[in-house]
Amino acid sequence: MKIEQIYTGCLAQGAYYIESNGEVAIIDPLRETQQYVDKANNENAKIKYIFETHFHADFVSGHVDLAKKTDAKIIFGPRAETTYNIHSAKDNEEFKLGNVTIKVLHTPGHTLESSTFLLIDENEKEHAIFSGDTLFLGDVGRPDLAIKSNLTKEDLAGMLFDSLRNKIMTLPDDVIVYPAHGAGSACGKNLSKETVGVLGDQKKTNYALRSDMTREEFIEEVLDGITPPPQYFAKNAMMNKSGYxxxxxxxxxxxxxxxxxxxxxxxxxxxxxxxxxxxxxxxxxxxxxxxxxxxxxxxxxxxxxxxxxxxxxxxxxxxxxxxxxxxxxxxxxxxxxxxxxxxxxxxxxxxxAGKDIETIASISVDEFSKHINNKNVSILDVRKDGEYKSERLEGEYVQHFALDYINNNMNAIDKNKTYYIHCAGGYRSVIAASILKARGFNDLIDVAGGFAAIKNTDLPTTNFVCPSTLK
The missing domain is CATH 3.40.250.10 (Rhodanese-like domain)
Structure with a gap:
């Protein structure tokens, strides 16, 4: 038996290649699928199954293309409905792959069809779970992404609580956990940088798996701090349902x-x-x-x-x-x-070719400090809400909205003003400046190095202190 995690850092996403006795299963494949075909061919193996843990929202999976190339069967969990041919598995249904077995555990909560795939090895030992977005290392999947559902996020969080307690936490502590995502994914809020773990460790360290946690506490803690999903999530999920x-x-x-x-x-x-x-x-x-x-x-x-x-x-x-x-x-x-x-x-x-070009003004934090000290200026902070609340420049001249929501905040800023734009390090501020410039905002100045550089100056900043720590 061979298990290989194929991790894509820019998406914080893990796909999986499982081979036993010449038969291969691919779990949650990337859009570009030839890599899996080539890998199987190089090992004189055949791709038999394509398992999808759920309808992914943060990327377009390669299951449809891969099935066309290999004639492999696409397996989803219960309740999955698509416009192309799949096998919608029953809870606890088993699939033979060479000398091993993959068992479908229906674990709704992140989405209704979400399933965890339990790998049972040649010795009939429960070896590993491919947990999709049901269980991450350090977190669990956000319960607010179900497509066209009348259920609330509280309903889905309750389902997730049951799935974790009844299907996942009952497994042996030495079961290996292979999640669909790591740190950097918007599918959870507290994901670990590690991409492979052990279930026993998660039972001890993952806040959502506390043994004394009530259903109500789970719902409250899982939903706490969840920001609205990016606009493309629902659209990617529909592509994964409808094909591409x-x-x-x-x-x-x-x-x-x-x-x-x-x-x-x-x-x-x-x-x-x-x-x-x-x-x-x-x-x-x-x-x-x-x-x-x-x-x-x-x-x-x-x-x-x-x-x-x-x-x-x-x-x-x-x-x-x-x-x-x-x-x-x-x-x-x-x-x-x-x-x-x-x-x-x-x-x-x-x-x-003699075509027109444009530039964006950019200044160092030292120059920025002089501008602030010499006159009243308008500053636009485009970091995320949590970053801004944690630490920021003082002053009524500081305006904030996260880059994520810039399209919804065009009316909140004045085309007649000059804005000094900063983020944490300089990447997002230039994105923001480019979007604003294309929309007719011409007096924009990027602050090179962002807040990381600003903190090393004498400019006044405000640190947030959690009320519970105040004496």
Whole structure:
């Protein structure tokens, strides 16, 4: 028996390859599926099953493509309904894979069809669980993502409590836990950086598995602090239910080199969004007018999903040389399948063709300090709510809304004012500046280094102190 976790850091997502006696099961595959086919072929094995722990909301899974390539059967848990052929398993149904068995444990709560797959080894020992978004290391899945359900998040949290107590916590402590996500995923709020654990450790350390926890306490604690899901979550879940274009088709269309004239013509004719994925320092120095910056080196796909509201939006790319295919791939992982090509030669080719460029003003924290001390200024903090509440610049001139919700806050700022924009380190502030600039806000100044640099100055900041710690 062989188990391999295939972890994708930019999505904080784990897919799994399980092989026994020449038969393979893939659990929660990525959108680009040829890697699994090649791996099985190299090991003279055949992919027999594709198991999906639930309808994923934070990425588009590769199950539909992989089934077409391999004739493998797609297995979901109970209550799963799709527009393509699947096997919706019964609770406790077992599937033979070579010399091992995979048993379906229906564990609703994160979603209604959510299931955990229990691997029983050659010696009939309960060896591991592939827990999807039911159980993470350090956390459990958020219970507010059920599609078209009349159930409340409190109802789903109650279901999750029952699933964990009746299906998961009854398993032996030495069972290995293979979750669908690690730290960085928006599917939970307290995920560990570790991606593999042991159930006994989770029973001791995971707040949601406390043995003395009541159902009411569980519901309250699991729901506490959950922010609204990103707008693309429901759309990705529907793609996973309804199917999608093949990854190869999407990649071929997007991985198309365009000269500056063709690039500009397509941008105008298709009303395409020009997405610049270079480093923020490069974008600041020179970019195409009205282009949007979301750097591929940061949390790229989740930020695209949070900020570009239409999955079918035509997109043209400005990418670092050699990163064009990767960018199209990472866009497709969150359902953005309408990339039309990239600018061959990048911004240098654009300038050489005599096309207009724009810049964004950016200043050091030392310069920023002088501006604050010399006059009343307007500062826009685009960090997350929790970051802002924890520590921030003092002053009535500081305005805050999280970058995640910038599209909903355009009316909260004044086009006639000059804004100094900062985040934690400089990535998100340039994203915000690019979006605002494209919407007609012209007096924008980026604070290089963000709040991390601001804290090293003499500027006054406010630290939040939890009331329970006050004497």
């Amino acid at each position: 274009d093949t990854f190869e088709t999407v990649l071929k269309k997007g991985d198309t080199a365009l000269n500056p004239e063709a690039f500009e013509n397509i941008a105008n004719q298709e009303d395409a969004l020009v997405l610049d994925v270079r480093h923020e320092k490069e974008f600041i120095k020179a970019h195409i007018p009205n282009s949007i910056f979301i750097g591929i080196h940061g949390g790229f796909a989740p930020w695209v999903g949070a900020l570009i509201t239409d999955l079918k939006q035509p997109i043209l790319l400005i990418a670092p040389k050699g990163k064009e295919q990767e960018t199209v791939t990472r866009l497709s992982r969150v359902g953005y399948d309408n990339t039309l090509g990239y600018l061959e030669g990048g911004i240098d080719a654009w300038e050489a």
